[in-house]
Amino acid sequence: MSAVYRLGRETAPSPVHTQQVQAAADFGAGGMAGIEVTLVDSTLRDGSHAVNHQFTVEQVRAVAASLEAARVPVIEVSHGDGLSGSSLVYGLSGTDEYDLIRAAAEVTTDTALAVLLLPGIGVRHDLDRAQELGASVARIATHCTEADIADVHIRHARDRGMLTVGFLMMSHMATPAVVGAQARIMADSGAEVVYVVDSAGAMLPGDFAARVLAIRDATDDSVLVGVHAHHNLGLAVANSLAAVHAGARWVDACGVGLGAGAGNAPLEMIAASFERAGIGTGVDVRAAIDLAEDVVRPVMARPVQGDRPSVLLGYAGVYGSFLIHAERAAAQFGVPIADILLEIGRRKAVGGQEDLIVEVAAGLAAARAAAPVG
Ligand SMILES: C[C@H](O)CC(=O)C(=O)O
């Protein structure tokens, strides 16, 4: 006899059930009314990965002007790997990033310009140059367990009067307690905002919430918390909502999601869903939707999408900007990109280890050549 399924409950809802309904309603329409956040658009920085660092001055002018028209308060412009990222290891820029920063500054007045800097790739002098061109927000990024290497850069940016942000990349690789402790180091250096960064797009909503709460705890709410989500598992918008619910107040997004891997949280979806949730962003939703379609989509060299390699990045916890490097290595050595990404994930490679991708691909190709046929 087949099983009989009961549909619906006949008893009155229990108090526990009522509490659950209330908690769930926080994530429904209007559920986060009264919360105000700062949206940061990173199309012209994280999006650089997705166009192989080939943004032109004209594209930057068009995107920056449309972001200002949509009232996005902060936009980030740099090489995908931050200031001075243009190199053989990370990918050469088509146009000098300082020309791109200048171009963005020329077409914006109300929008603050942000730059990203990874200590070791960029140096303090790069921040000075960017500031002279109009950048007022410095985002200093380290691997999530290496906050101490950002100390001099964070102090330098603060001393120069820049709004200073710490950016803890690959946050899925550290426990909430470790992320909290690392955020504390950045706060002690002078960061005013510290980000949970899901570089691999591997985190789930609860992972974000736990890390946001841990940072708030470890810093006694002395810094604002930011969220930078990638869409490799299709969760960037939901993860951003969960982070805001837990107390994050700076939120990154990119037009159409243009960014590494399957991209970032799409700006137009963040603006629209946040407005439905009651979260204030100050962004003109209609203008954000239009700029995504009319200005950003035409500059996309390739679609950002949850295709096989992108989902694998999230599944294996691999740094999003490794995608293009892995595609090249797969083609060069004739091995499946899936095998490369899974092995990179197994080795827990972190940003800066791009050369390991070639080593892994070469090793896989050698193993295949040595394997007995049949
Ligand atoms: C250098 C990285 O692309 C920074 C970033 O956006 C991330 O880790 O995610």
Ligand SMILES: [Mn+2]
């Ligand atoms: Mn990113």
